[in-house]
Structures are given as structure tokens and as C-alpha cells.
Amino acid sequence: MQALHTAATGMAAQELNVQVISNNIANLRTTGYKKQTAAFQDLIYEHIRRVGAQSSDQGTILPVGIDIGGGVKTVGTPRSMTQGTLSQTGNDLDLAITGEGFFKIQQPDGTFQYTRDGTFQSDNQGRIVTAQGNPVQPTITIPQNASGLTVNAQGQVSVTVPGSTTSQVIGQLGLTRFINKAGLQPVGNNQFTDTPSSGPPQDGIAGSEGFGNMTQGSLEQANVDVVSEMSDLIAAQRAYEMNAKVVGAADQMLQTTSALFR
Structure with a gap:
């Protein structure tokens, strides 16, 4: 039958x-x-x-x-790929993206992956890295004994070095966007890889045309609506x-x- x-x-x-x-x-x-x-x-x-x-x-x-x-x-x-709400953490190296774009992460084999997770840290060389120790691109090294780390909305990283009373820019974090971001392939660790469906990566600067802004001391939360998910689960x-x-x-x-x- x-x-x-x-x-x-x-x-x-x-x-x-x-x-x-x-x-x-x-x-x-x-x-x-x-x-x-x-x-x-x-x-x-x-x-x-x-x-x-x-x-x-x-x-x-x-x-x-x-x-x-x-x-x-x-x-x-x-x-x-809708925007998630931002949660303030107060950590200098926690970064959230408001709008379009992904952080670009270099893998140990030289390839790149992309993430919206801005939970960054500094390694033993002073580089800004992910929780897995992979450097955020472009690679930025924080000078030893530097203080007053700030990241503005455009991704410029500034610090105050010993012997100076003014901050200086030590690097520029970039963002990457895709024509079809829903076509990215999830690979775990909050990261994605590009595919023929997503289109080639387009690197740029936060705040420029088509790219979102960065917010220091905040993280983007998951865009999951609990009430909607529970309703869908019952259905x-x-x-x-x-x-x-x-x-x-x-x-x-x-x-x-x-x-x-x-």
C-alpha cells in the first residue's frame, strides 16, 4: 500500500x-x-x-x-543570517559586528575561514587570535606592556605604548562579505568556509560601503528565538x-x- x-x-x-x-x-x-x-x-x-x-x-x-x-x-x-542581539562583556578583545561581514581567520594550513564570533584573545606573541589560537586577519600584534587597547567602529586597533601618553594605531582589522552568505559551509568552532554557492570572499573595511561596523566589548548572540523554536518543535x-x-x-x-x- x-x-x-x-x-x-x-x-x-x-x-x-x-x-x-x-x-x-x-x-x-x-x-x-x-x-x-x-x-x-x-x-x-x-x-x-x-x-x-x-x-x-x-x-x-x-x-x-x-x-x-x-x-x-x-x-x-x-x-x-539575520543579525543577533549584542551582549556587552567589557572585554577589550571581544568584538561584535553590526551589519554585514565576517571576521577572517587564518588556519594552520594557510587557508581561511570566516566567523561572526568575535571572542578574541592575544597569544604568547601578542597576536590577536581566536579561542583555537588562529590569527585574525590581517594579523595584528599587540606590543609588549602596551595599555589602553581600543578598537573603533572601523576596526582600527590602537594602544598606548610605554613612554608615550597618546595612543597610536597598530593595525586595521578587516571584514569579509559574500554575495550569498547563506551558501557558506559550516565547519564547526563557529566558523564557515566559502563555497561556489556563497561566491568568492570580498575583503573590506568595517564602516565602508556594504560592510557593517565593529563594537568593542560586546559579542553577537545567537539569532535563535526560543518561543518560535518550541512552537516549531511541538508542530x-x-x-x-x-x-x-x-x-x-x-x-x-x-x-x-x-x-x-x-
Whole structure:
């Protein structure tokens, strides 16, 4: 019976939907996390009577047809790249982006990854790095015994060095944007890599045309709405239960049919 297979596709789809929602909820407090949603499409149809077909020798056309659907399939888990709220931390090397752009991070193999997580630190060389120790690009080294570290909205890093009473600019942090940022590939550690779908990276300066601004002493929170996620979770659970009931109903019908031939 086709209903068994159709309902099974619905159960599989809702199981994946719950997995996506659970990941969003799990990352509720993950800095710079961007929520995902599950996208579905209906499967191919069996056309028993095609709409518009000729129904008589006189040329009568069928106004409606009989189409039996094959169920549902998952076509993607697109990521929402909307802005998250900013949370003040007071740490000099915590940076948040308001608007477009990603921080560019150099990996040990020389490749680059991109993140909205501005939880930065300085390593034993004074370089501004991520929690994994990978340098933020362009690489900026904070002089030893420097004080008064500031990062303005354009990403200029300034410090006051010993023997001086005025601050001086020691580097410029950049931002990178993409034509289709939803096409970035997540790789964990709050980071993404570019793909043919995202388009090539476009490096620039914060505050310039098309790029957002930086805020020192703040971090961007996940753009996950708890109320919305819980509502979606309940809806997914109910949809799974209804598909399970269809499986049970189809099974009972098959049992009744087989009993008639005994």
C-alpha cells in the first residue's frame, strides 16, 4: 500500500526537522550562531488521470485530474543570517559586528575561514587570535606592556605604548562579505568556509560601503528565538504522530484485506 511509504517519508522528514530544531536550541547561547530551518518539497506524483486530457471522442477536456503524491523530501537546511542581539562583556578583545561581514581567520594550513564570533584573545606573541589560537586577519600584534587597547567602529586597533601618553594605531582589522552568505559551509568552532554557492570572499573595511561596523566589548548572540523554536518543535512532533497514525491505519486496512482471503 502506497500510504505506508508516503507516511514513512513524512516521519523521516519530521525526524530531521526535530534534529534541526534541537541543534538550534542547543546553540541558544553560542556566540554568533545562525539558526537553521528544514525545507521540504513534495515527491513525484503518479498521474492516474492527467488534468487537461481528452475524456471523450467529442474532445471534452478533463477539468481536474487524479494525482497521487509520493510523500515528502528534504531539500535543504538553509541558515538564517539575520543579525543577533549584542551582549556587552567589557572585554577589550571581544568584538561584535553590526551589519554585514565576517571576521577572517587564518588556519594552520594557510587557508581561511570566516566567523561572526568575535571572542578574541592575544597569544604568547601578542597576536590577536581566536579561542583555537588562529590569527585574525590581517594579523595584528599587540606590543609588549602596551595599555589602553581600543578598537573603533572601523576596526582600527590602537594602544598606548610605554613612554608615550597618546595612543597610536597598530593595525586595521578587516571584514569579509559574500554575495550569498547563506551558501557558506559550516565547519564547526563557529566558523564557515566559502563555497561556489556563497561566491568568492570580498575583503573590506568595517564602516565602508556594504560592510557593517565593529563594537568593542560586546559579542553577537545567537539569532535563535526560543518561543518560535518550541512552537516549531511541538508542530513537528504532532506531524510525526499523525504520520505514525497513518502507518497504523494503513496496517489495519491491510490486515482487514488479508483476512478476507482466508
